[in-house]
Amino acid sequence: MNITLPDGSVLAMDAGASTYDVAGKIGPRLAGAAIAGKVQADGQEIIVDLHAPLPGDCKLTILTTDDTNPDSLHVLRHSTAHVMAEAVCELFPQTKLVYGPPVEDGFYYDLDLDRSLTPDDFEKIEAVMQRIIQEDRPFVRYELPRSEALPKLEKEGNRYKLDNAERADGDMLSFYVTGESRGQGFEDLCRGPHLPRTGRIGAFKLRQVSGSHYRGDVNEKALQRLYGTAFFKPKALKEHLRQLEEARARDHRAIGRELDLFSIDPEVGSGLVLWHPKGAIVRMLLENFLKFEMLLRGYRPVYSPNIGQLNLYRRSGHYPYYRDSQFPPLYETDRGRTLLSLLQTLERVPAHAGPQRDEAFARARQLADAAVAVWGEIPGLADAETPETMITVIDRELQQEDGYLLKPMNCPHHVHIYKSQPRSYRDLPIRYFEFGNVYRYEQSGELSGMVRVRGFTQDDAHLFCTPDQLLDEMRSTIQLTLTVLDAVNLTDYRVRVGLRDPDSSKYTGSPESWDQAEEKIRAAVGESGLNATEERGEAAFYGPKIDFVVRDCIKREWQLGTIQVDYNLPERFDLTYIGRDNRPHRPIMIHRAPFGSLERFVGILIEHFAGAFPLWLAPIQVAVVTISDKSEAYAREVYDALVRAALRVEVDVSSDKIGPKKHRCRALKIPYILVIGEQEAAEGTVNVNDREGRSLGNFSLQKFVDGCLLEIATRGKKLES
RNA sequence: GCCACCGUAGCUCAGUCGGCAGAGCAGCGGUUUUGUAAACCGCAGGUCGUCGGUUCGAAUCCGACCGGUGGCUCCA
Numbered sequence: 202m203n204i205t206l207p208d209g210s211v212l213a214m215d216a217g218a219s220t221y222d223v224a225g226k227i228g229p230r231l232a233g234a235a236i237a238g239k240v241q242a243d244g245q246e247i248i249v250d251l252h253a254p255l256p257g258d259c260k261l262t263i264l265t266t267d268d269t270n271p272d273s274l275h276v277l278r279h280s281t282a283h284v285m286a287e288a289v290c291e292l293f294p295q296t297k298l299v300y301g302p303p304v305e306d307g308f309y310y311d312l313d314l315d316r317s318l319t320p321d322d323f324e325k326i327e328a329v330m331q332r333i334i335q336e337d338r339p340f341v342r343y344e345l346p347r348s349e350a351l352p353k354l355e356k357e358g359n360r361y362k363l364d365n366a367e368r369a370d371g372d373m374l375s376f377y378v379t380g381e382s383r384g385q386g387f388e389d390l391c392r393g394p395h396l397p398r399t400g401r402i403g404a405f406k407l408r409q410v411s412g413s414h415y416r417g418d419v420n421e422k423a424l425q426r427l428y429g430t431a432f433f434k435p436k437a438l439k440e441h442l443r444q445l446e447e448a449r450a451r452d453h454r455a456i457g458r459e460l461d462l463f464s465i466d467p468e469v470g471s472g473l474v475l476w477h478p479k480g481a482i483v484r485m486l487l488e489n490f491l492k493f494e495m496l497l498r499g500y501r502p503v504y505s506p507n508i509g510q511l512n513l514y515r516r517s518g519h520y521p522y523y524r525d526s527q528f529p530p531l532y533e534t535d536r537g538r539t540l541l542s543l544l545q546t547l548e549r550v551p552a553h554a555g556p557q558r559d560e561a562f563a564r565a566r567q568l569a570d571a572a573v574a575v576w577g578e579i580p581g582l583a584d585a586e587t588p589e590t591m592i593t594v595i596d597r598e599l600q601q602e603d604g605y606l607l608k609p610m611n612c613p614h615h616v617h618i619y620k621s622q623p624r625s626y627r628d629l630p631i632r633y634f635e636f637g638n639v640y641r642y643e644q645s646g647e648l649s650g651m652v653r654v655r656g657f658t659q660d661d662a663h664l665f666c667t668p669d670q671l672l673d674e675m676r677s678t679i680q681l682t683l684t685v686l687d688a689v690n691l692t693d694y695r696v697r698v699g700l701r702d703p704d705s706s707k708y709t710g711s712p713e714s715w716d717q718a719e720e721k722i723r724a725a726v727g728e729s730g731l732n733a734t735e736e737r738g739e740a741a742f743y744g745p746k747i748d749f750v751v752r753d754c755i756k757r758e759w760q761l762g763t764i765q766v767d768y769n770l771p772e773r774f775d776l777t778y779i780g781r782d783n784r785p786h787r788p789i790m791i792h793r794a795p796f797g798s799l800e801r802f803v804g805i806l807i808e809h810f811a812g813a814f815p816l817w818l819a820p821i822q823v824a825v826v827t828i829s830d831k832s833e834a835y836a837r838e839v840y841d842a843l844v845r846a847a848l849r850v851e852v853d854v855s856s857d858k859i860g861p862k863k864h865r866c867r868a869l870k871i872p873y874i875l876v877i878g879e880q881e882a883a884e885g886t887v888n889v890n891d892r893e894g895r896s897l898g899n900f901s902l903q904k905f906v907d908g909c910l911l912e913i914a915t916r917g918k919k920l921e922s
Numbered sequence: 923g924c925c926a927c928c929g930u931a932g933c934u935c936a937g938u939c940g941g942c943a944g945a946g947c948a949g950c951g952g953u954u955u956u957g958u959a960a961a962c963c964g965c966a967g968g969u970c971g972u973c974g975g976u977u978c979g980a981a982u983c984c985g986a987c988c989g990g991u992g993g994c995u996c997c998a
Binding site: 309317318319409410411412413414417418423424425426428454458459467471517518519522523525526609610612639641643644645646647648649653741742743760763765792826827828829830831856857858859860861862863864865867868874876878879880888890894896 | 923924925926927932933953954955956957958959960961971988989990991992993994995996997998
């Protein structure tokens with residue numbers, strides 16, 4: 202058979218030769234470093250065990266102990282997961298293994314184990330893992346036909362593995378033994394591939410344990426998910442741990458406190474951000490920047506209230522669709538409020554049968570009886586025998602009640618501004634923008650600093666246009682988003698096109714309008730030359746979207762801006778414009794938010810810059826610090842001059858030495874620190890230092906100010922000496 | 923919402939077996955008048971998240987709740 206290597210050369214091998222054989226033919230060093238093969242044949246790409254016979258003519262990439270190759274790491278980590286599983290089973294024999302895949306930067310294994318693992322157990326597990334690695338046991342694959350494998354698993358009494366096996370493809374199921382042969386050592390149902398031997402695991406570390414559920418189903422048994430990571434070379438592991446440390450040091454929650462940017466106070470409410478002056482100025486500057494860019498592009502500002510009629514959101518679909526993740530409605534009547542309490546009481550009734558469920562349901566019934574006694578019969582309530590059917594009844598009843606909802610989205614309000622008068626095709630496109638505050642009741646476990654909150658401000662806008670204008674509007678929206686990302690130096694991004702999942706019923710609107718919208722999105726993305734991937738099932742419920750996923754300077758991904766095409770809300774709200782033909786037509790809406798949310802965006806920027814904002818965004822741009830109070834008068838002169846130049850300045854004339862003063866300024870990430878002593882006063886200069894600790898020398902005051910103004914105006918051009 | 927872990931001064935953290943609540947930084951008052959990564963002395967700062975229980979005695983043990991962190995699920 203002919204094996205084509207990545208450089209295009211072709212090796213003739215005997216049938217049945219393995220990746221190892223190919224590597225050996227190329228050179229002994231390669232054979233020594235090889236761990237698996239990546240095979241391309243018949244248009245498919247699979248990774249195979251090092252010693253597995255190759256399928257015939259194919260393209261082969263030999264995977265080696267290369268810490269920069271994701272495929273190599275994938276195999277390594279998968280195997281390390283097996284070693285960890287074996288160690289856990291050895292220490293805790295009652296463990297049932299569930300599922301242990303490699304993930305982005307490590308691996309995990311889901312375990313069904315009654316005793317909860319703690320970080321104290323990690324050392325013990327790691328010690329056993331280390332021993333298994335030192336034993337340098339082979340990973341040996343064997344296969345059984347389903348008819349043999351299933352009874353074998355059944356006998357082992359592990360329902361998860363049995364379930365995995367039943368759902369696996371193919372007639373043959375594979376197992377891996379960590380040992381010489383079947384029956385001699387730990388084994389696990391596994392698709393593979395694996396390292397040739399445990400000794401190839403160079404460095405690993407258990408990182409954390411957390412909860413999970415079998416197949417992500419919260420009704421399934423709670424499992425423990427034990428996370429770890431592995432590398433071929435200890436140095437790579439060390440580097441990885443250093444990066445995690447770096448990420449921790451950049452945590453916006455810590456920096457936000459240190460730099461006094463924002464706080465989140467439980468007395469105010471979980472997930473509700475208090476912007477302190479220094480955080481607020483960053484946000485304001487970003488808002489002003491975007492406002493300017495939008496006004497230039499024909500957007501018009503609008504403002505709308507923070508709440509709206511429940512019926513508005515019933516009509517838009519937001520309320521029924523996202524009811525669970527909204528703050529409860531403010532019903533206007535006592536009846537509505539009581540029924541809401543009843544509904545919430547019912548929702549807290551445990552799903553599993555038992556005395557707790559019975560008791561909770563009995564309490565709910567009492568409340569229901571009281572409601573009926575006061576407000577009269579509720580159709581269907583008397584027949585409802587389970588909490589679930591009662592919820593349906595009350596839910597239906599509540600749909601008749603009027604009330605208000607904290608707005609979860611701005612679009613319905615903007616839609617009504619559009620509807621406030623008849624529109625002509627000549628008016629279009631209409632572009633409304635608003636930094637709108639929206640509220641969503643995120644699950645408590647989801648809240649995280651500024652990046653996942655319950656109240657936030659969207660840099661929202663809605664564009665209403667004709668079908669002819671759609672593509673142009675999308676193009677310019679994409680350009681605006683790129684302008685925004687460029688301005689804050691988030692230039693490493695990918696674009697995700699979220700399409701509907703045709704098998705799901707969660708979407709609103711006709712398949713035809715979806716097809717149209719998806720086609721337009723594809724066209725706009727295609728034209729703009731963006732490097733985009735399409736993902737099924739990632740659309741919003743009313744339309745497909747383009748998401749900008751940025752990578753920050755330590756390679757973490759964040760979803761920021763979004764652009765959504767919407768044929769559905771115009772339909773639901775019966776939006777029209779009068780066309781050239783003097784007949785009504787349906788406009789198309791674009792929802793877009795380049796920042797996404799100001800909270801999240803600023804949170805991410807804090808981490809991206811590690812608190813060291815570029816000059817144009819820095820809460821304090823310049824610090825003036827004196828050597829001694831002999832120079833205080835000149836320092837104040839300098840301060841006044843900088844303030845007159847509209848720079849954000851602080852002055853420190855305290856009696857500390859210059860060392861600690863500078864230290865404090867640097868801790869606050871102030872871009873420029875001006876040291877003022879008798880020499881500077883005599884010369885009329887300032888001694889410029891940056892927050893990295895570099896001294897940039899002495900500048901005339903005017904030259905320094907000009908430099909700053911230029912750097913601000915260009916959003917980043919550095920001061921030249 | 924679920925699972926695990928955590929909650930001591932404004933911040934970072936110590937507090938052994940259940941036996942008087944601790945340090946550094948920040949703050950305040952003084953001394954020092956200083957030339958580039960933390961001068962010196964002093965003072966003040968606490969219902970140990972909250973509530974309940976066990977105990978002669980609880981920061982410490984137990985329970986509930988609140989909050990946080992990590993993950994699961996979710997993310998218009």
